[in-house]
Amino acid sequence: MGRKILIAPDKFKxxxxxxxxxxxxxxxxxxTNPKDDITKLPISDGGDGFxxxxxxxxxxxxxxxxxxxxxxxxxxLDNKSGTxxxxxxxxxxxxxxxxxGNRNPLSVDSAGLGSLLKIFNQPSGKIAENIIIGIGGSAxxxxxxxxxxxxxxGFHDKQGKEIKNWPQLIHLEKIIKPRPDKLPLENLPxxxxxxxxxxxxxxxxGCTQIFGPQKGLLEGDIPNAEAALARLAEVWESQTxxxxxxxxxxxxxxxxxxxxxxxxxxxxRSGFDVFAQATGLQSKLAKTDxxxxxxxxxxxxxxxxxxxxxxxxxxxxxxxxCIGLAGQLNHDHELGALFNQCRALTEITSPDQAKHNTAHWxxxxxxxxxxxx
Numbered sequence: 001m002g003r004k005i006l007i008a009p010d011k012f013k014x015x016x017x018x019x020x021x022x023x024x025x026x027x028x029x030x031x032t033n034p035k036d037d038i039t040k041l042p043i044s045d046g047g048d049g050f051x052x053x054x055x056x057x058x059x060x061x062x063x064x065x066x067x068x069x070x071x072x073x074x075x076x077l078d079n080k081s082g083t084x085x086x087x088x089x090x091x092x093x094x095x096x097x098x099x100x101g102n103r104n105p106l107s108v109d110s111a112g113l114g115s116l117l118k119i120f121n122q123p124s125g126k127i128a129e130n131i132i133i134g135i136g137g138s139a140x141x142x143x144x145x146x147x148x149x150x151x152x153x154g155f156h157d158k159q160g161k162e163i164k165n166w167p168q169l170i171h172l173e174k175i176i177k178p179r180p181d182k183l184p185l186e187n188l189p190x191x192x193x194x195x196x197x198x199x200x201x202x203x204x205x206g207c208t209q210i211f212g213p214q215k216g217l218l219e220g221d222i223p224n225a226e227a228a229l230a231r232l233a234e235v236w237e238s239q240t241x242x243x244x245x246x247x248x249x250x251x252x253x254x255x256x257x258x259x260x261x262x263x264x265x266x267x268x269r270s271g272f273d274v275f276a277q278a279t280g281l282q283s284k285l286a287k288t289d290x291x292x293x294x295x296x297x298x299x300x301x302x303x304x305x306x307x308x309x310x311x312x313x314x315x316x317x318x319x320x321x322c323i324g325l326a327g328q329l330n331h332d333h334e335l336g337a338l339f340n341q342c343r344a345l346t347e348i349t350s351p352d353q354a355k356h357n358t359a360h361w362x363x364x365x366x367x368x369x370x371x372x373x
Contacts, residue, residue, distance in 0.1 A: 002035035003289040006320075008043050008281075010295040010307050012327055015358040018042030018049055024359040025292055025325065028366025033373075041284060043293070045307030046194035046252070046271020047136025051076055051087030054132070057279055060085055067091070067115045075116065082129030084120065084189070088113055088253060089137030094215070097139035103216025106225070109142040109166050110256060114150025117264065121151070121187045130189050133260065134271055135253035136196030141212055142166035143201060143229045144259010152178035153263050155232075169228040172235050193260050194271035195249030198305035201258045202230050207251035210301075215254065229255055236262055249305070272310040281314070290373065291315040292366070294325030298342055303334045312338040323369060325362065327354050343369060 007029070009021040016024070022040045030038065044050040051074065055062055060076035060083070067073065073096070076085040090096070091112040094103070113133075120127050140146070145155070145166040154176030155163040163169060199205050208217065208226045217225055233245035242262075244250060249268040250258040260266040276282065285291070293308045302309040308324060315322035321340045328351070329335075329344035336342075345354035345361045348368065354361055 002033065002037050004037045004039070004287055005029065006039050006041060006284060006288045006291045008041040008291060008293050008311055009325065010043050010045065010293070011047070011049050012294070012358055012362070013048065013296040015296070015327070015355060016362070018044060018053065020359060021294065021362060024362040025294075025366045028363035028368075029292070029370045031363075032367045032370035039284060039288075041279060041281065043281075043307050043311060044134065044271070044275050045136060045305070045310070046134035046196040046274070048087070048089040048093060050134030050136065050194060050271065050275070051085050051090060054085045054134070054275070054278060058083070058085070065116050065119065067112050069112075071096070071112075073112070073116065077128060082126075084128035084131045086113075086116065086131060086133045087137075088133060088135045088256060091116060092140050093137045094139040098216075103139070105139065105141045105212070105215045105217055105254070106167050106221060107165075108140055109146025110138070110140045110144055110254075110259065111146035111150050113256075114147035117147065117188070118150060120189055126189065128189050131191045132194055132274060133191060133266070134194040134196070134274075135256045135260070136271060138253040138256055139215060140256065141208060141215055141217065141225060141229075141254035142259075143207075143232055143255030144263055145169065145232070147256070147259055148263035151263060167224060167228050169232045170224065172231045175235055175239055188264060191260060191264055191266035192274060193249065193252075193257055193266045193268040194274040195252035195257045195268050196271045196306065197252050197301065198248040198270065199251035200247070201233055201245035201250040201255050202226065205251070207253075207255045210251070211254065229258075233258070270305055270310065272305070272307040275307065276310075276314075281311075285314060285318045285320065288315075288318065288320045291320050291322045292325065293322065296327045297330065298324050298326040298328075298335055298344075299330035300334065303338060309338055321373075325365060325369075327358065341369070
């Protein structure tokens with residue numbers, strides 16, 4: 001009798017979807033241990049691919065929306081539960097915002113997401129009863145400023161002038177609620193944010209300092225970007241009494257967790273927890289001998305609420321061995337505490353080959369590890 005193996009990777013960003021990664025791992029493992037009982041469950045923590053996976057799991061219909069700038073995006077609707085599923089990366093992700101690859105987060109914002117949310121904010125004929133938004137993989141660092149403006153929030157400076165670009169939030173003096181006769185927020189369905197990390201909005205672990213550089217912020221941009229978001233949070237707290245900047249997940253997706261909570265009334269949850277609940281992951285872990293997970297990189301961010309790290313914690317609780325696979329591995333003492341083993345494609349091939357022929361080498365690495373178990 002073979003062992004029970006759960007293969008549950010996230011995407012290998014830029015090379016393989018979570019589904020493709022799971023299939024490569026399965027093929028490699030079974031080539032060595034064909035009698036093992038394999039269950040595949042590609043995972044998402046709210047980042048790229050969240051909508052597609054959630055749509056497949058729930059049987060939701062994929063729908064298209066044309067935004068005000070003429071571009072289109074996809075979202076999903078589960079007619080059985082009345083749940084709409086939105087993936088922010090579909091709308092304001094790096095490949096959507098920067099098709100030419102030239103990144104400038106100071107010049108872009110989250111208005112596209114607000115454009116989509118407006119279709120749910122209607123006085124009659126609700127499209128959905130509730131909305132789940134996976135917010136990982138965004139190109140923005142505006143704390144939901146652009147999205148809020150689409151929902152008719154106003155942001156004024158000391159002269160009472162409307163602030164039009166998020167870096168100018170450093171001059172923010174007053175936040176103005178939408179007028180009830182325009183877009184009353186009461187018409188929005190309840191929103192759950194699936195955040196891929198649990199970082200706060202500000203500080204050394206905040207969105208600007210941790211994730212800003214990978215979005216394209218230059219070292220010289222960071223102080224002003226941080227100051228703009230700090231002023232937004234300060235004015236929000238002074239007007240509402242809520243320190244939303246410290247909310248776990250407030251710093252996810254360039255502060256979009258903060259923005260959706262404050263300006264759309266959303267509750268912010270771990271994206272992995274949202275996904276795990278929808279998929280019945282806990283029951284799938286029962287009596288599992290080995291969990292194999294992974295993503296493009298395993299590093300210090302893995303333990304910050306990322307799905308792969310959260311799955312490893314669940315495997316420990318379940319007394320299952322957990323193997324983490326990655327394209328590249330940045331050794332960190334926290335990884336050793338999460339996984340029984342962490343292995344990288346670069347132990348069997350060059351970094352260039354690992355990037356350009358990922359499925360092949362992931363299959364080979366899986367087969368190699370299977371011989372050791």
